Amino acid sequence: MNITRIYIYLMYIIVISCVIAFISKEHYIIASLLFLGNILPGYAMAASMMEKNEN
Amino acid sequence: MINEQIYRRFNHTVAACFVIYFLFPEHILGIKREYFIILFWVFLVAIEYLRLNKDLKVLGMRDYEDNRIAGFVWFATGTCLILGLYELDVIPQSLAIATIIMAAYTDPLIGEANKRFGDKWGIGLGLLCSFLIYQLIIGELFYSIIGSIVAVASERPKIKWFDDDFAMQIIPILVLTLLSSMDFSPDITQNILGGN
Numbered sequence: 001m002n003i004t005r006i007y008i009y010l011m012y013i014i015v016i017s018c019v020i021a022f023i024s025k026e027h028y029i030i031a032s033l034l035f036l037g038n039i040l041p042g043y044a045m046a047a048s049m050m051e052k053n054e055n
Numbered sequence: 056m057i058n059e060q061i062y063r064r065f066n067h068t069v070a071a072c073f074v075i076y077f078l079f080p081e082h083i084l085g086i087k088r089e090y091f092i093i094l095f096w097v098f099l100v101a102i103e104y105l106r107l108n109k110d111l112k113v114l115g116m117r118d119y120e121d122n123r124i125a126g127f128v129w130f131a132t133g134t135c136l137i138l139g140l141y142e143l144d145v146i147p148q149s150l151a152i153a154t155i156i157m158a159a160y161t162d163p164l165i166g167e168a169n170k171r172f173g174d175k176w177g178i179g180l181g182l183l184c185s186f187l188i189y190q191l192i193i194g195e196l197f198y199s200i201i202g203s204i205v206a207v208a209s210e211r212p213k214i215k216w217f218d219d220d221f222a223m224q225i226i227p228i229l230v231l232t233l234l235s236s237m238d239f240s241p242d243i244t245q246n247i248l249g250g251n
Contacts, residue, residue, distance in 0.1 A: 004057060004114050011069045018072040025078060027248060029191050030152065034071055037160045041065040048058040 008045060015042065063115045064163045066127065071159035073134045074152050077248045089142045096135045103128045126220045133158070133224035146232045147245045153192035154231075157206060158223040161185045165210055181207040197241050198231055205230050 015038045022031035079088050103125060105111035116125055134155055141151045161184045169177035185203035193199060209222040235243045 008057075008062070008065075011065065014072050015069055018075045021075060021078055025248070030074065030156070030248075033156055033188065033191065034074075037071055037156070038065075038068045041061065041068045041163070044061045045058075045065040048061045 005049070008049070012042065057114065059115050063117075063126075064167065066115060067130070067163040068159055070130055070134065071156045073138075073155050073159075076138055077148060077152060089139065092135050092138050092142075096131060099128055099131050123215060124218070126218060129218035130158070130220035130224075133221040137224055137228055140228075146228055147235065147243055149193050149244050149247045150198075150228055150231050150235070152247065153189050153202070154206075154224055154228045156192070157185045157188040157202070157227070158220070160188065161206060162210060162220060162223055165207070178207055181210065192247070193243060195241050195243060198234070198243065201234065202227050202231050 015034060019031045019035045022028075022034065076088070076092075081088060083091060102111065102113070106113050106116075106125065107122070113125070120126065137146065137151050137155060140146045141148055161181050164184050165177045165181040168180045182203050185206045186199050189199035189202045190196070193202075205227045206223050209226040210219045212222075213219075234240045
């Protein structure tokens with residue numbers, strides 16, 4: 001389970017790093033797509049993890 | 056326990072980040088970047104081999120994937136093939152980027168829409184999502200319309216040895232690449248991120 005959590009945190013880091021990388025190269029459309037496409041599943045994932053922690 | 060459905064969806068959308076490959080330098084640690092595609096693919100196949108044959112537990116697998124190649128391997132195989140074909144100058148960079156992002160978002164969206172609202176909504180939202188992504192990246196209605204229709208059509212058939220995660224990338228990109236080489240087709244921007 002710990003490995004899974006680390007992997008999930010790693011996915012957040014990957015998304016944030018990629019968005020920053022594309023913004024820094026002024027490719028705003030791709031950066032926006034990466035951000036917007038991951039925001040909903042990313043939020044749902046975080047909510048799911050917090051819900052389990054409360055339990 | 057983590058919600059495996061949400062975990063699968065998040066894994067799928069994060070796969071759009073594969074396009075970071077196009078920002079990598081030509082050589083990484085003195086090695087051509089395309090060799091890292093092969094290395095990455097071999098690593099995933101090794102994990103899949105251990106999962107299928109040595110009972111390695113991988114979170115987020117569906118029941119029917121117990122005895123068949125998992126979706127993540129199909130998706131990564133499709134993406135690695137696209138990156139490899141780009142390196143061989145077979146496909147334009149703009150189509151590669153648009154198709155990878157499109158497949159990463161459209162497939163889970165169709166799955167979620169099918170589940171919540173029914174098949175018709177799945178097809179409609181899938182078409183809308185893939186059209187918008189193609190249009191935002193390529194900016195040509197001709198390719199956006201054809202690409203979105205082919206992508207959603209590729210998702211429909213359920214074939215054991217030809218997963219939709221793979222089909223949704225390979226079929227649209229081959230069709231669009233073929234079309235872009237035809238005289239009657241509008242010109243397409245080859246490289247949108249610089250590249251080789």
